[in-house]
Amino acid sequence: MTLAKEDLNPLRVLQGLENNSSSVRLQAALTIGTIPDPGYIGELIERCAVEPEFYVREMLTWALTRHPASMTLPALLEEVRSERAQARSQALHTLSKIGDRRAWPAITPALVSDADDEVARSAWRAAVVLVPESEEHELAVVLATQLGRGEREMQLSLSRALIALGEAMLPTVGAATKGPDPRVRTHAIATERLWRDPDAGFEFAIEEAKRIVALGGAGQKGR
Template sequence: MTDSSRDTTALLGEALGAADPSVRLRAALHAGTRPDPGLIDPLIARCAVEPDFYVRDMLTWALTRQPPERTVPLLVSVLNDDAAPPQAHAQALHTLSKIGDRSAWNVIGPRFLNSPDDDIARAAWRAAVALVPDGQAPALAGTLAARFGAGGFERRRSLSRALAALGAPGAAAAEAATHSPDPRVVAHAEATLRLVADPDAAFDDHVAAAWRLLAPGAGVDVAEDAVVESDAEHPDDAAEHPDDAAGRSDGAESR
């Protein structure tokens, strides 16, 4: 690395910690546009503390542009670090799902798939679906389906999307869950099957339809599940469209 390259890397590292989120966003965009293995460590470190949604996803995008043989082991190390903050784990899982290197599969175990932290669990489900080895999708579907009916709307929606993304194994696991004695599990499984059949419809429509099939006697107000979708449920969008994200983050801090 030349002195000029070292200076640029150092400046980008400083910019990733700037007070202005638009500066941090542009620094991450630059890091992805001009990949440099010297930036992998500061990019991963920033993922653990970055408060802005769009900057976090730009950091992920920048990491996907670095050599995976360098990036993946460092992300796995983050996941093996019990002292790492929850956000570090969630972002490492999210980034691994984007890189798609199946060598990281073994680090995604019950600890993350069953995490009580919504962000970690949702990221783990996406990563597991992206990295699941051939022949292990049915077992993964069974693990995910065991979580039917648990958590809030966003968590349930993410679980349904993960199972739908598994295809036939996910649908089979959802079908089996429709025979549960728990109406919440049945409603969640029915909504998942509807999502598999009509992936373009809003998940809250599927949930409402499932509860209508069960009513009366389900014991839950349909309105509690009728939640409008928000950009926060689509963490993939900013990473796949970095220029759009740059424009959106020029205002104030996000989520």
């Protein structure tokens, strides 16, 4: 089964979203996004929850962004409360792409600290896009509870989210550089270093932070 752009039969398009071939599923999502129709929104969101291929999920998200936010937001906000981790993660990712700040109240501390790493990372990215300026400091405090979590890729995602908040994150991260947990201190120091010298790279910042913590230092400024 293949789909051509001119083939807009709704049943055929929906069948394409569930086809065994990832290229057909990709084409189906592209077709929907090319000529948006609110009737497809529910199917797009449902497919996001189960689609195994990253690049197809990205096309599904793109197709959703092509529809009016007023029509997609209610369903996406419901989806962030789903029991399925991928459903939560992809809904958060899509909300970050839509960028409508009406979704901000849905970014709860529970999502930021979600046990599933992909959900948590998606929540971090969505949070820094959607947060009102007046609440950036409070968000930094919530994000900082995740310092030290996971391996390098996970930690880099959190550092990027904190850095995206700009100076609003500095007091909270600075306090974390003096905390009792060496892993949290290391991550906080690395984040602070990366903020001050983005060109240094995260790997260098982490290794330097490890040396500082090993020597008993914390929160040192500059290099």
